[in-house]
Amino acid sequence: MSSDNVDSDILARASSISHVLRTNAAPSTIDIIEIRRLLRDVDFERVTRLRDLGATGQQSGALLENLAASCRSSLSIIRRMPSEMLCAIFSLTIPEPYDFINQPLNSMDARQSPSVLTQVCRSWRAIALSHNELWSHIRINLEMVALLNDRMLPKLSTLELFLKRSGAHPLYIHFGDFYPQNLTATQFLSVLMTHSHRWKEVSFFLEFSRLQMLEAIRGHLPLIYRLDVRAFGAHTYGPLRAFDDAPQLREAFLDLGDPLATLPLPWSQLTTVGGNFDHASILPHTPNVVECLIESNPSSASSIRHPSLKKLRVKEGNVLHWLEAPGLEELQLYSRLDMMVRDVTSFISKSGCVLQSLSLYNIIEFAHWMDLKGLWMSLSSLTELQIRFCALDWDIFSNQLSSTQPGASALLPNLQHIVFVFIKRGRFYLADSVLDLLESRRQTSPYSNGRAAQLLSAGLFNANISQQSRDRLSALQDLGLELTLGMKRTDE
Numbered sequence: 001m002s003s004d005n006v007d008s009d010i011l012a013r014a015s016s017i018s019h020v021l022r023t024n025a026a027p028s029t030i031d032i033i034e035i036r037r038l039l040r041d042v043d044f045e046r047v048t049r050l051r052d053l054g055a056t057g058q059q060s061g062a063l064l065e066n067l068a069a070s071c072r073s074s075l076s077i078i079r080r081m082p083s084e085m086l087c088a089i090f091s092l093t094i095p096e097p098y099d100f101i102n103q104p105l106n107s108m109d110a111r112q113s114p115s116v117l118t119q120v121c122r123s124w125r126a127i128a129l130s131h132n133e134l135w136s137h138i139r140i141n142l143e144m145v146a147l148l149n150d151r152m153l154p155k156l157s158t159l160e161l162f163l164k165r166s167g168a169h170p171l172y173i174h175f176g177d178f179y180p181q182n183l184t185a186t187q188f189l190s191v192l193m194t195h196s197h198r199w200k201e202v203s204f205f206l207e208f209s210r211l212q213m214l215e216a217i218r219g220h221l222p223l224i225y226r227l228d229v230r231a232f233g234a235h236t237y238g239p240l241r242a243f244d245d246a247p248q249l250r251e252a253f254l255d256l257g258d259p260l261a262t263l264p265l266p267w268s269q270l271t272t273v274g275g276n277f278d279h280a281s282i283l284p285h286t287p288n289v290v291e292c293l294i295e296s297n298p299s300s301a302s303s304i305r306h307p308s309l310k311k312l313r314v315k316e317g318n319v320l321h322w323l324e325a326p327g328l329e330e331l332q333l334y335s336r337l338d339m340m341v342r343d344v345t346s347f348i349s350k351s352g353c354v355l356q357s358l359s360l361y362n363i364i365e366f367a368h369w370m371d372l373k374g375l376w377m378s379l380s381s382l383t384e385l386q387i388r389f390c391a392l393d394w395d396i397f398s399n400q401l402s403s404t405q406p407g408a409s410a411l412l413p414n415l416q417h418i419v420f421v422f423i424k425r426g427r428f429y430l431a432d433s434v435l436d437l438l439e440s441r442r443q444t445s446p447y448s449n450g451r452a453a454q455l456l457s458a459g460l461f462n463a464n465i466s467q468q469s470r471d472r473l474s475a476l477q478d479l480g481l482e483l484t485l486g487m488k489r490t491d492e
Contacts, residue, residue: 010045013038014067021070024121026079039071086124087131090117094137107139108158135165138192141176141205142185156187163195170200170223177206189213196220203228208256214242221246229263231256239264253293260285274313280304280322294319320347328353335362345375355379359386373400376411383414388421398433402440415441419459430463435472442481457482 017034020027027035046064073079078086093113110116114134118125128134140154163171173192177185189210196217202224204211208231224246243249244264251272256262259277267285274293283289283306291311297318309325313332320343328351333344348355358379401411418441420434441455458481465473465485477483 010038010041010064010067013041014070020074021067024079024123026123027074032075035071035074039068039075042068042071083127083130086127087133090114090128090131090134093117094134095139106141106154107137108154108162129165132165132167132169135162136169136198137172138162139174140188141174142188154188156184156191159188159191163191166198168198171195171198172201173199174203175205177210186210186213193217197222199224201226203253205230205232207231207233208237209233211240211242211256212237214240216242218242219245222248224249226251226253227265228253229256230254231262255295279319283323320344323347324351326352328355330357330359331355332359333361333363341372341375345378348378354381356381357384357386358382359388360390361388363390372397373411376400379412381414382412384417384419385412385415386419386421388419394431395433398431398437402437410441416456417458418455419461420463421459421461422463430460430465430469432469434460435469438476438481439472442476442479455481457484459484461486 013034014021017027017031017038019025020031020035042064046068049064090113095107095113106112108115110119114128114131117128117134138159140159142154175189175192177189189206190213193213193216197220199221200223204214206229211229211231218241221243224243225248227243227246227249239261240263242263244266246266247269249266250270252259252265252270252275253273254263254275254277257277258281259265260281267282268287270286271288272291273279273282273286273289274291274295276295278296279292279294280302283292283304288308289306290308291313292309293313293315295315297316303322303324305324305326307325307327309328311330311332312319312323312325312328313334314320315334324347331344401415418438438455438458458476460473460483473483473485
């Protein structure tokens with residue numbers, strides 16, 4: 001396409017600022033003034049030529065359109081964004097370290113962040129390479145990469161490059177290896193161990209025999225805060241004393257048999273513990289734990305009272321039978337539980353706790369509705385209730401928690417936040433009784449223990465909502481209810 005029909009003055013002016021128009025460089029203040037003038041004249045020239053010259057004008061118009069696009073691109077705010085702001089945006093691309101389902105198996109893949117950020121332009125490359133935090137999040141799952149026959153297998157040299165680019169920044173590592181052992185995994189682990197003084201949060205999925213390599217880092221873990229160790233294979237070794245001298249360690253998640261015998265830790269300084277092990281044997285050694293995740297049943301357990309525990313998540317087991325937690329504020333219960341609603345009520349009663357938040361996940365069968373009512377009666381302090389993917393009679397549930405009778409004391413009088421995630425994605429229509437509940441809880445009731453019963457926010461997910469229901473919800477929003485609608489992933 002010829003440029004003969006394009007005003008020579010416009011082309012000359014464009015050529016004078018080609019260092020901006022043909023690159024991703026940030027324009028100076030003077031450049032911005034000139035580009036805006038040029039864009040104004042280019043747009044005027046395009047309109048004029050299309051009007052006066054017909055087909056000939058269309059030919060030259062294409063060249064002018066490309067020039068106008070270059071001008072607009074060069075004026076983009078992202079060109080002039082401070083490097084500190086770009087660094088903050090780049091940091092948002094860092095994968096969540098413990099989202100094993102949705103994050104890449106190999107963070108060193110050139111197709112993933114952070115490497116892909118260096119392939120946009122020279123300025124982005126320079127900023128990304130200088131941003132140590134980007135390179136300090138290392139995620140390698142050699143086993144899964146191999147199973148998926150991924151051609152982009154991580155290289156040892158790439159790992160060394162990432163570690164070099166991370167500078168002195170603390171390291172966040174997730175490393176899983178093959179089974180049986182292979183030389184590549186051993187080499188990767190050896191390189192990571194030379195930087196143990198920078199480990200901040202580490203997650204290992206390793207064969208027991210390779211765990212023994214970590215003995216060499218004992219006493220060289222000044223920063224480590226979070227430890228996640230999942231081991232497999234035969235355990236024919238003695239205790240692994242790699243992490244018992246870690247002054248900053250506060251969180252531990254384990255799946256390797258009996259941690260007391262297998263992996264000694266500074267238990268008394270931990271604030272969070274979780275995993276697949278006998279918590280009944282561990283909790284007496286962790287007086288400062290405030291959060292606990294239980295994924296298995298203890299072989300046997302006598303009653304344990306843990307005053308400091310604030311948050312308890314139970315995915316497996318009969319923990320509520322043997323545990324008392326007088327300071328508990330948040331309780332999450334999942335489906336694989338050998339318990340009934342009355343067990344929860346009994347646990348709250350014997351603990352004497354002032355529970356603030358209760359979350360129920362994937363519970364298929366509830367006990368008789370009277371047992372459910374007894375649970376609500378024991379939770380007068382509750383401010384947050386979440387029910388996710390539970391088989392529940394919503395009419396009975398809503399009737400129990402609705403504040404419709406003047407002069408009557410409402411159940412859960414302090415409830416402020418509700419989240420419902422319904423079982424049948426895309427097929428569960430929002431029941432009128434749920435709307436009745438929201439409307440009644442949102443109304444001020446001076447008869448509710450001498451104070452107003454207010455529902456401040458609600459989340460409704462995985463429900464088909466009719467227009468009539470949407471109108472009722474809009475009216476609730478007009479009254480000040482903070483409302484969230486939408487879909488939730490089924491794996492949450």
